[in-house]
Amino acid sequence: MTPPAATGAAPGRAAIIGAGVIGAGWAARFALNGWDVAVHDPSPNAPRAIARCMENARAAWGALFDAPLPPEGRVVFARSTAEAVEGADYVQESVSESLDLKRRIFADIQAAAPDAPLGSSTSGFTPSDLQRGARAPGSILVAHPFNPVYLLPLVETVGSAQTDPALMDAAEEILRGLGMFPLRLRKEIDAHIADRLLEAVWREALWLVRDGVATTEEIDEAIRLGFGLRWAQMGLFETYRIAGGEAGMRHFLAQFGPCLALPWTRLTDVPPFDERLVELIAAQSDAQSGRWTIAELERIRDSNLTAFLRALRRADWGAGKLVAAHEGRMRAVAAADRFRVPAGENGAPDPGWPLAIAAKALRAALAGWDDAPAERWTATQSLVEQNRAPRPAALVTARCRLEPQSGEALQAIVAIVDEDGPLARVEQTLVRERS
Amino acid sequence: MTPPAATGAAPGRAAIIGAGVIGAGWAARFALNGWDVAVHDPSPNAPRAIARCMENARAAWGALFDAPLPPEGRVVFARSTAEAVEGADYVQESVSESLDLKRRIFADIQAAAPDAPLGSSTSGFTPSDLQRGARAPGSILVAHPFNPVYLLPLVETVGSAQTDPALMDAAEEILRGLGMFPLRLRKEIDAHIADRLLEAVWREALWLVRDGVATTEEIDEAIRLGFGLRWAQMGLFETYRIAGGEAGMRHFLAQFGPCLALPWTRLTDVPPFDERLVELIAAQSDAQSGRWTIAELERIRDSNLTAFLRALRRADWGAGKLVAAHEGRMRAVAAADRFRVPAGENGAPDPGWPLAIAAKALRAALAGWDDAPAERWTATQSLVEQNRAPRPAALVTARCRLEPQSGEALQAIVAIVDEDGPLARVEQTLVRERS
Numbered sequence: 001m002t003p004p005a006a007t008g009a010a011p012g013r014a015a016i017i018g019a020g021v022i023g024a025g026w027a028a029r030f031a032l033n034g035w036d037v038a039v040h041d042p043s044p045n046a047p048r049a050i051a052r053c054m055e056n057a058r059a060a061w062g063a064l065f066d067a068p069l070p071p072e073g074r075v076v077f078a079r080s081t082a083e084a085v086e087g088a089d090y091v092q093e094s095v096s097e098s099l100d101l102k103r104r105i106f107a108d109i110q111a112a113a114p115d116a117p118l119g120s121s122t123s124g125f126t127p128s129d130l131q132r133g134a135r136a137p138g139s140i141l142v143a144h145p146f147n148p149v150y151l152l153p154l155v156e157t158v159g160s161a162q163t164d165p166a167l168m169d170a171a172e173e174i175l176r177g178l179g180m181f182p183l184r185l186r187k188e189i190d191a192h193i194a195d196r197l198l199e200a201v202w203r204e205a206l207w208l209v210r211d212g213v214a215t216t217e218e219i220d221e222a223i224r225l226g227f228g229l230r231w232a233q234m235g236l237f238e239t240y241r242i243a244g245g246e247a248g249m250r251h252f253l254a255q256f257g258p259c260l261a262l263p264w265t266r267l268t269d270v271p272p273f274d275e276r277l278v279e280l281i282a283a284q285s286d287a288q289s290g291r292w293t294i295a296e297l298e299r300i301r302d303s304n305l306t307a308f309l310r311a312l313r314r315a316d317w318g319a320g321k322l323v324a325a326h327e328g329r330m331r332a333v334a335a336a337d338r339f340r341v342p343a344g345e346n347g348a349p350d351p352g353w354p355l356a357i358a359a360k361a362l363r364a365a366l367a368g369w370d371d372a373p374a375e376r377w378t379a380t381q382s383l384v385e386q387n388r389a390p391r392p393a394a395l396v397t398a399r400c401r402l403e404p405q406s407g408e409a410l411q412a413i414v415a416i417v418d419e420d421g422p423l424a425r426v427e428q429t430l431v432r433e434r435s
Numbered sequence: 436m437t438p439p440a441a442t443g444a445a446p447g448r449a450a451i452i453g454a455g456v457i458g459a460g461w462a463a464r465f466a467l468n469g470w471d472v473a474v475h476d477p478s479p480n481a482p483r484a485i486a487r488c489m490e491n492a493r494a495a496w497g498a499l500f501d502a503p504l505p506p507e508g509r510v511v512f513a514r515s516t517a518e519a520v521e522g523a524d525y526v527q528e529s530v531s532e533s534l535d536l537k538r539r540i541f542a543d544i545q546a547a548a549p550d551a552p553l554g555s556s557t558s559g560f561t562p563s564d565l566q567r568g569a570r571a572p573g574s575i576l577v578a579h580p581f582n583p584v585y586l587l588p589l590v591e592t593v594g595s596a597q598t599d600p601a602l603m604d605a606a607e608e609i610l611r612g613l614g615m616f617p618l619r620l621r622k623e624i625d626a627h628i629a630d631r632l633l634e635a636v637w638r639e640a641l642w643l644v645r646d647g648v649a650t651t652e653e654i655d656e657a658i659r660l661g662f663g664l665r666w667a668q669m670g671l672f673e674t675y676r677i678a679g680g681e682a683g684m685r686h687f688l689a690q691f692g693p694c695l696a697l698p699w700t701r702l703t704d705v706p707p708f709d710e711r712l713v714e715l716i717a718a719q720s721d722a723q724s725g726r727w728t729i730a731e732l733e734r735i736r737d738s739n740l741t742a743f744l745r746a747l748r749r750a751d752w753g754a755g756k757l758v759a760a761h762e763g764r765m766r767a768v769a770a771a772d773r774f775r776v777p778a779g780e781n782g783a784p785d786p787g788w789p790l791a792i793a794a795k796a797l798r799a800a801l802a803g804w805d806d807a808p809a810e811r812w813t814a815t816q817s818l819v820e821q822n823r824a825p826r827p828a829a830l831v832t833a834r835c836r837l838e839p840q841s842g843e844a845l846q847a848i849v850a851i852v853d854e855d856g857p858l859a860r861v862e863q864t865l866v867r868e869r870s
Contacts, residue, residue, distance in 0.1 A: 021680050049680070097690070146661040147678050154661035181660050187648045194657040196643065200635035205671055208631065213622045220670025222629040224753050225616050226581040226589035228666030233739040234732075235655025235663065236640055237716070238724050242732050243456055243582050249720040253713050255531070278688050281672070285684040289673050297669075297677050300752060304668035307746030315739055318659050 011035040011073060012089030012174075015113070017081055017105060019046040021053075022121050023094035025149025027075055028057035032150065033178050034070035039077050040084035047077060052295070057150035060302040064151075064309055064323065067330040081108040088113055090174050092143065094121035099129060110135040117171040119143030119157075123195050126188040127160040138164035141171055144192055145180070148298070151305045153322045156192045157182040179326035181319075209284065210277050217288035232308055233318050321404070328402035328410075337364055343392035353390070354383050358414035358426035361398035365412065366430075378431050379412070385425040390418050408432040446470040446508060447524030447609075450548070452516055452540060454481040456488075457556050458529035460584025462510055463492035467585065468613050469505035474512050475519035482512060487730070492585035495737040499586075499744055499758065502765040516543040523548055525609050527578065529556035534564060545570040552606040554578030554592075558630045561623040562595040573599035576606055579627055580615070583733070586740045588616040588757045591627045614761035616754075644719065645712050652723035667743055668753050756839070763837035763845075772799055778827035788825070789818050793849040793861035796833035800847065801865075813866050814847070820860040825853050843867040 011034035016027045019041035027037045027050055039050060054075065061069055078084035085091050091109055095101055102120065109118055114136040122130065122142055131137035142158035155175050159168045172182040185192055191199060208214045214222070230239050237249075244252030289297065312320025313327075339357045344350035358381060390396050396418045403411040412428040446469035451462045454476035462472045462485055474485060489510065496504060513519035520526050526544055530536055537555065544553055549571040557565065557577055566572035577593035590610050594603045607617040620627060626634060643649045649657070665674050672684075679687030724732065747755025748762075774792045779785035793816060825831050831853045838846040847863040 021678055146665075147674075152661050152664060154657060156657065181656065183653060183656055183660075185648060186653075187646070189646075189648055193643060193649050193654060194661050196639050197636045197654075197658070198662060200639040201632045201671060204631050204635040208628060211622070211624075213620060213624055214628050216670075216672035218618060218621075219628060219632075220672050221616065221618055222589060222591065223632070223666050223670035224668055225618075225757070226587050226629050227633060228663070228668075228670065229587060229740055229743055229754060230581075230736070231658050231663030232667035232743060233659055233663075234736060235651075235658035236636060237651035237655050237720050238732065239582075239736075241720050241724055242729055242736060244729075248729060249717045250713065253716060278685065281688060282684045285672050285676050289676050294677055294680065294683060297673065300750070301665070301669060301674075301677060304747065304750055304752060305664055307750065308664055308667060308743055311742035311746055312739065315735070315742065317735060317739060319664060322660070 011070065011177075013038070013087055015040070015078075015085040015088035015091045015109075015116075017041070017084060017091065017093045017109065018095035018121075019043070019050055020094060020096075021049075021147055022145065022149060023092070024049045024053035025057075025147060026092045026094060026121070026145065028053050028150040029178050029180075031073040031075050032057055032061050032069060033073070035073040037073055037075045038084040038086075038088065039075060040079070040081050050075060050077075053150075056148070056298055056302055059299075060148075060151055060306050063303070063306045065327050065330065067327045070330060081105060082112040085109050085113040085116065088116050090171065091116050091118045092121065093118065097122065097124060099125055102130060103133060106130065106134050106140065110139070115139060117141065117167050117174070119171060121145060124191045126190060127158050127163055128188055131160060131162050137162040139167055141168055142192065143171065143175065143182070144195070146194070148302060148305070151302060151309070153179060153181040153319050154194065155180045155182050156185060156194060158185045158188055158192060160188055177329070179322060179329075181322055206277065206281075209281055215288070216281060216284040220288065233312060316404075324404050328404055331365060331402065337361065337398065338395045339398050341390045341392055341394050341396055347392060349389055349392040354386060354416060354424040354426050355381050357396065357398050357416055358400070358428065361400040361414045361416075362412050362428060362430075365400035365402055379428045381426055381428045383424060384427050385422075387422050387424060390423055394418065396423060405429075446505065446612075448473070448522055450475070450513075450520040450523035450526045450544075450551075452476070452519060452526065452528045452544065453530035453556075454478070454485055455529060455531075456484075456582055457580065457584060458527070459484045459488035460492070460582060461527045461529060461556070461580065463488050463585040464613050464615075466508040466510050467492055467496050467504060468508070470508040472508055472510045473519040473521075473523065474510065475514070475516050485510060485512075488585075491583070491733055491737055494734075495583075495586055495741050498738070498741045500762050500765065502762045505765060516540060517547040520544050520548040520551065523551050525606065526551050526553045527556065528553065532557065532559060534560055537565060538568060541565065541569050541575065545574070550574060552576065552602050552609070554606060556580060559626045561625060562593050562598055563623055566595060566597050572597040574602055576603055577627065578606065578610065578617070579630070581629070583737060583740070586737060586744070588614065588754050589629065590615045590617050591620060591629060592617040593620045593623055593627060595623055612764070614757060614764075616757055641712065641716075644716055650723070651716060651719040655723065668747060751839075759839050763839055766800060766837065772796065772833065773830045774833050776825045776827055776829050776831055782827060784824055784827040789821060789851060789859040789861050790816050792831065792833050792851055793835075793847075793863065796835040796849045796851075797847050797863060797865075800835035800837055814863045816861055816863045818859060819862050820857075822857050822859060825858055829853060831858060840864075 013036045014030040016023050016037055016039045019039050023041065027039055030037050091113060093102065093105060095105055116139065118140050120130055120142050121144055123144060127140055127142050131140050134140055141163050144156040146152040146154050157172055175182045205219050208219060209216060240252045241249045309319055309323050312318050313323045339360050341353050342350040342356055396416055398414055398416045400412055400414045405411055408431060410430040412430060414426045416423045448471045449465040451458050451472055451474045454474050458476065462474055465472045526548060528537065528540060530540055551574065553575050555565055555577050556579055558579060562575055562577050566575050569575055576598050579591040581587040581589050592607055610617045640654050643654060644651060675687045676684045744754055744758050747753050748758045774795050776788050777785040777791055831851055833849055833851045835847055835849045840846055843866060845865040847865060849861045851858045
């Protein structure tokens with residue numbers, strides 16, 4: 001297998017095993033990025049779940065990006081895991097949270113596609129848990145996304161000592177190519193990072209409901225009218241850094257560290273998760289949100305998330321940076337085109353052919369990118385890789401990827417290929433100048 | 436004291452005791468709503484902190500609201516607590532989190548203003564803690580806001596059995612008049628609701644940093660690129676309801692309840708908060724955010740929050756509903772005006788005077804509100820209260836408050852007063868009709 005990332009995260013073929021809310025979200029994200037997707041899930045509801053998720057995702061992406069989206073990949077249903085993963089460049093598993101089940105399915109996957117990166121959506125298990133007894137443990141990693149997968153950029157990536165480092169890099173490059181942010185964990189732990197934080201909140205919230213301090217609706221208001229708004233753009237630590245005022249983080253820590261000794265949490269106990277508590281929560285949740293169907297709530301959520309992401313893109317901040325970068329990639333893909341190699345003397349290509357073609361590809365990409373015609377760009381080009389020479393006057397493909405940098409700079413990477421593979425790679429740094 | 440809420444949350448005079456980040460935020464929120472504010476804080480930095488906070492708050496409110504803001508209240512510094520609270524309609528205490536200190540300051544406050552509602556910004560103490568030994572325990576409540584106080588609508592309100600229920604209602608009406616959402620707790624507990632959730636996250640995050648699983652920056656990315664985006668618009672329970680798919684909350688609970696038995700958190704221990712951990716966090720935070728000053732981070736945060744709130748207002752959802760309602764109030768205040776009482780027979784006012792004046796006041800308020808002139812409103816008016824009759828042909832003041840309802844409806848409440856007090860109250864329900 002050649003990881004698609006090697007040729008600039010071009011779309012390939014993904015296998016999605018398990019088509020619940022998370023698996024369907026993965027299928028949508030891959031397909032919207034132009035990947036062909038083969039799904040396997042024995043549930044009779046799976047095709048409908050995928051169709052609805054695709055519909056939501058299309059609507060959200062249409063609203064989120066101004067660039068032309070790549071041609072949508074084909075989504076097909078496979079009758080078995082083996083059929084789904086055959087020829088896959090990437091496999092993502094999103095079945096129920098049972099280690100036995102996951103290991104059985106991993107055996108099926110790796111019998112048919114042992115070399116493909118195999119990401120697991122597990123919320124809780126470590127890669128070492130998942131690798132035990134596997135045929136190709138080196139291909140296995142955790143790639144834990146967040147619902148809705150097609151909108152939230154975060155994906156926690158975790159490997160073990162057994163995971164092949166090159167495969168790990170290639171898998172992350174694929175995920176970045178989908179507009180995601182792979183956050184690689186420094187150590188394996190149960191439940192990774194975000195779900196440990198969520199589990200802590202969840203346990204405390206269960207106590208609050210159980211003890212009659214607040215209803216589910218009141219707890220939700222306490223989140224979304226307060227710290228939830230903050231956390232859409234800065235996390236815990238950056239927020240507290242500000243709360244310390246000009247004295248900063250050390251001041252904040254000195255002020256609030258001592259609270260750790262106070263009994264501000266019941267988390268030292270685990271709430272008994274009995275039928276009474278389930279009914280209490282379910283009934284309160286019905287009272288709070290039952291006037292909307294799940295489908296309506298999904299659309300409301302997606303429309304709000306889209307608006308936040310667009311606001312953050314305008315601010316060039318947080319998740320908005322990823323949206324901008326991904327849009328740049330999509331514009332570039334749309335601008336990918338074929339160029340003729342300039343002929344030099346003696347029937348050989350002109351020695352400057354990579355730079356000449358890269359300059360043309362860049363102009364085409366910028367035409368889609370730069371919506372302020374009064375502004376100009378100055379570019380510094382460098383040929384970073386030259387594999388071989390094409391035939392003179394041949395038609396080659398040049399694909400220009402634009403990556404916004406901080407401030408008014410862009411990084412452009414032009415990959416020039418012909419039907420036999422990579423020819424050259426040119427990098428350019430561009431700075432926008434106000435005229 | 437007449438609580439300002441009794442006459443429709445008109446601006447009064449607030450005393451702010453303690454002018455750190457939270458106290459300064461309160462001062463800004465009151466002043467921007469037209470309240471005169473007296474601040475006491477012995478720190479020589481206080482005036483500068485207030486000035487900077489006012490500047491941030493003015494910029495944020497200018498960007499957030501399209502309505503004309505009310506004339507800004509005066510902010511003055513008092514030399515003592517007694518001087519600050521004299522004549523105050525509302526007192527807010529925001530000093531350091533020490534019960535002894537708070538009790539001492541409460542004694543000073545209540546010696547000078549025993550009847551004014553006294554809200555405490557405490558993160559952790561219960562009203563019963565604060566009331567012990569107080570001169571007027573019935574006037575004391577917890578009113579716990581979130582930084583930045585001038586932008587985040589949430590304020591947790593907590594009373595004890597000793598707190599005067601009428602005073603509690605009046606205090607909440609004042610807070611609503613500031614555009615806030617008072618979330619009243621059903622029971623007193625240490626750290627209320629939101630800070631219990633935050634404390635749980637904080638403890639878990641300290642473990643993650645201490646154990647070298649993630650840096651402060653990585654934890655922040657795990658928040659703001661994932662669940663943080665979700666929580667700006669739906670809380671924990673509504674989000675999980677969706678995650679359960681069409682099967683809803685019970686399905687989600689059945690699926691994830693069992694995880695409670697897994698060791699997904701280290702919260703059963705309290706991390707030792709030693710100098711090593713403080714240095715580790717402070718250094719990581721510097722690496723993450725040190726390129727911005729606190730002032731820059733404040734402006735970035737406020738600008739992002741403003742964009743989220745505007746997006747939510749367009750969606751008529753969550754915190755955006757509060758912004759719309761507050762803007763309606765501000766437009767109405769701007770439209771408050773004086774009207775002449777129509778004369779009837781025998782030198783008495785025309786019997787229809789309240790409805791006639793209310794209709795005029797409503798038209799004035801809608802002129803500011805309704806930015807789509809092609810749209811019309813149909814109104815149903817009802818006289819809900821008539822205190823006495825004015826002199827015929829007298830000039831009276833009619834203030835119309837517009838409260839957006841769900842869908843395309845508005846509730847208008849017109850209060851008609853003369854210099855001797857309330858005359859009548861008319862309520863109107865309006866439905867917008869597309870022409």
